[in-house]
Amino acid sequence: MTSLKAEWDQGRSLAILNCEVIDFWHEHQTAEELKRQQNVYDNMRKQNDFFSQGNLIPREACPHVFKYRYRDADGIHIGTCQDWETEATFLKRRHDLGSEAAALEWMVKKFGVEFPLKGMVLAMGTHRRWEGQWLINGVLRANPLTQMTML
Template identity: 70%
Template sequence: MALVPEGSLEHVEDEAFIIVKAAPRASQTYGETVCIAAIDHNGCWVRLYPVSFRDLSDAQQFGRWDRITYRWRKPTAAADRRVESRRVDQGSIVITGKMRDSDRHAFLNRAAVTSLKAEREKDRSLAVLRCEILEFWPERQSAEEMERQRAVYDGMRQQSDFFSQANLIPREACPFVFKYRYRDDDGVHVGTCQDWETEATFLRRRGEMHSEQAALDWMVQRFGVEFPRDGMALAMGTHRYRADQWLINGVLRMKPTNQMTML
């Protein structure tokens, strides 16, 4: 991975595979420019921002697992001290390929960790967490939060977005948040899943099943039973202003290494 000398603001070139984007929460600012979590060819996490999808050309509309090249510089320490953060020159973004389905599980397994405390001790703020999923459940959002979410999506309605081709962007505010209780090497934790894909999956299933309760039951079975049984990991990231608070940025399908060798 290309490195920037300490204190340098010069742009350097790098490449990475896009992994996940967290859903914006009641913020017009992050509705316009958002952070992207990606993994470089060395298996190291990088955080790419600010990316304005309204200003990306059609040829730059990247998706999950796309390989991109881009130029970046370190953000100022006052703006973001997290070592993975890359301030991107978004005009430099070029899609150069896509990771094959058959390579994705091994790629994630190489990056996976089992202790977020150990990652923080190494001054890291992004991780693929291999953990035991204990419970998955929905919680209904308050009317106030729903109104804030509607304002965010209304502001983004005219934007193109890199997950839109797969219908992964919610067309409306999701009335539920989805939570995991999970165990890693440090103990048991509870976190809210932040990515658009989970919320959009519920909204799509609710429409297909014509029943909110049936869709919720399906989500619990799929995300809380089938995914953990078949192999999954959590994409984790720390809060910008609370370095020891880890957030669930996304759900990743990841077959264990010993399972992969049997295929």
């Protein structure tokens, strides 16, 4: 799907968006934002439900948010990646590479250069608190679809 507006007009709140990635970058979270996110994770781990399986919730809030500038059929948009797996990838790369700067460089190369070149889509969703605003719920590496011929 290539138009978030068309999906919204059809009453849909989830979509896999095939778009052009223009840019990918990171922004440092403030101490207040980081603490708020850590509290969310801590509270989720305390719940006695699906999330009580500790390994499903990150132990550490990510000190960065990751953003995309992308173009769909409706124009250019900027979105923040809400996907905890992207944050977990950064935390793992920071551990493996031994440096925050090296991990951020790796993230920009992987999510901002390599994935767009090889093919990717964005898993998008809306939230009742922000009517009509689409959020990036995930980044999916996917080979581009080629048009099949009739013969």
